[in-house]
Amino acid sequence: MIGKKSIKYRYALNLEDAIVDIGAVERLSENAYWCISCGGDMIPVIGEKRRRHFRHKVVTESCSLETYLHKSSKYLFLKVYKDCLTEGIPYEIQFYRPKICKRCTTIDPCTMQHVLFNADITKHFKHVYLESKDGQFIPDLLLSSDASQKIYVEIAVKHFSSSSKLSSENKIIEIKIENEDDLSLIRACRLSEDDGRIEFINFERKAIIKDYSSECNKTVPLFILNPNGSSTIKMVSWFDYEKLIKNEKSYYKVLDRKNPSTYKRELEKAHLKGLKIHNCFLCRYHGKPTARQHEETGNSIFCKFLKSLFTSNEAVKCKYYRADQSVFRNYKKV
Numbered sequence: 001m002i003g004k005k006s007i008k009y010r011y012a013l014n015l016e017d018a019i020v021d022i023g024a025v026e027r028l029s030e031n032a033y034w035c036i037s038c039g040g041d042m043i044p045v046i047g048e049k050r051r052r053h054f055r056h057k058v059v060t061e062s063c064s065l066e067t068y069l070h071k072s073s074k075y076l077f078l079k080v081y082k083d084c085l086t087e088g089i090p091y092e093i094q095f096y097r098p099k100i101c102k103r104c105t106t107i108d109p110c111t112m113q114h115v116l117f118n119a120d121i122t123k124h125f126k127h128v129y130l131e132s133k134d135g136q137f138i139p140d141l142l143l144s145s146d147a148s149q150k151i152y153v154e155i156a157v158k159h160f161s162s163s164s165k166l167s168s169e170n171k172i173i174e175i176k177i178e179n180e181d182d183l184s185l186i187r188a189c190r191l192s193e194d195d196g197r198i199e200f201i202n203f204e205r206k207a208i209i210k211d212y213s214s215e216c217n218k219t220v221p222l223f224i225l226n227p228n229g230s231s232t233i234k235m236v237s238w239f240d241y242e243k244l245i246k247n248e249k250s251y252y253k254v255l256d257r258k259n260p261s262t263y264k265r266e267l268e269k270a271h272l273k274g275l276k277i278h279n280c281f282l283c284r285y286h287g288k289p290t291a292r293q294h295e296e297t298g299n300s301i302f303c304k305f306l307k308s309l310f311t312s313n314e315a316v317k318c319k320y321y322r323a324d325q326s327v328f329r330n331y332k333k334v
Helices: 065-087 180-187 240-245 260-272 292-295 310-316
Strands: 011-013 019-021 041-045 053-057 092-097 097-099 115-120 127-130 140-143 148-158 169-176 188-190 198-201 209-210 219-225 231-237 253-254 299-303 308-309
Touching: 011 065, 065 127, 065 148, 065 180, 169 180, 198 231, 219 240, 219 260, 231 240, 231 260, 240 253, 240 292, 299 310
Parallel strands: 092 188, 097 209, 148 169
Antiparallel strands: 011 019, 041 053, 092 115, 127 140, 140 148, 169 198, 219 231, 219 253, 299 308
């Protein structure tokens, strides 16, 4: 809530109608200062113990803190932005744009999380005007480029941009100011959408398209059949999959899920396709270990011929391996 006693005035106007920060006023200064809100005479208070501030020479009820905050923000932005232009200091804006990864060639580009786009607007917008009419609108501040591009900077204390201004398609940066401390947003020379007090309206949020594979978390279950007949399912990133499929000696298939029944189904399908595959799940001698045996060893196969526990890829080097379609349970050839 805005109230007259909630702050002490940090800013005032000087003879040149320019905003002055109390921090820049020297002790015993004889310069004249005026209130940004009501125009009344202001006295700089620069004590040893009390916080520096401007105060009214004559207290008046007509001075509005809302008006003070609104006008102070406008004057401050005007000064800071002009200083940036003069001294070659960047004034940055940051707003979110979608990012699209174009790394993979076998699937459509992936839309990833949004990225905070950073731009120094002083590189293009070389002119700043206070309350300058632009068509039917008078923005608080108008930034313009030599190419007639425009950005409205609007200060919102209690009143926000009108619906007609919002629907005008003009680019608008709206800065929400509730107290004097919020003016630090303007002094920081960076307005970021990460801050809830800053809103970017009608800005083109064109996707940034490039290789984001280092940030990719898109994975797929992949059935892999190696040249020696061994096989596995593992989760791989899509761009790793594209690297793998360049190895023509192996067989790969992207699956919809990763689980034991899917693995067994792909084993059976590979065998029925005539691919070289040796896996105990396809062998007439394979059996299921007890729950205790599986828990203790982690092996998924009990060989009825050798009376021992194995992993399913043991079939690659087993001379007793006999693939037998009569034990297939997960895939039926149509």
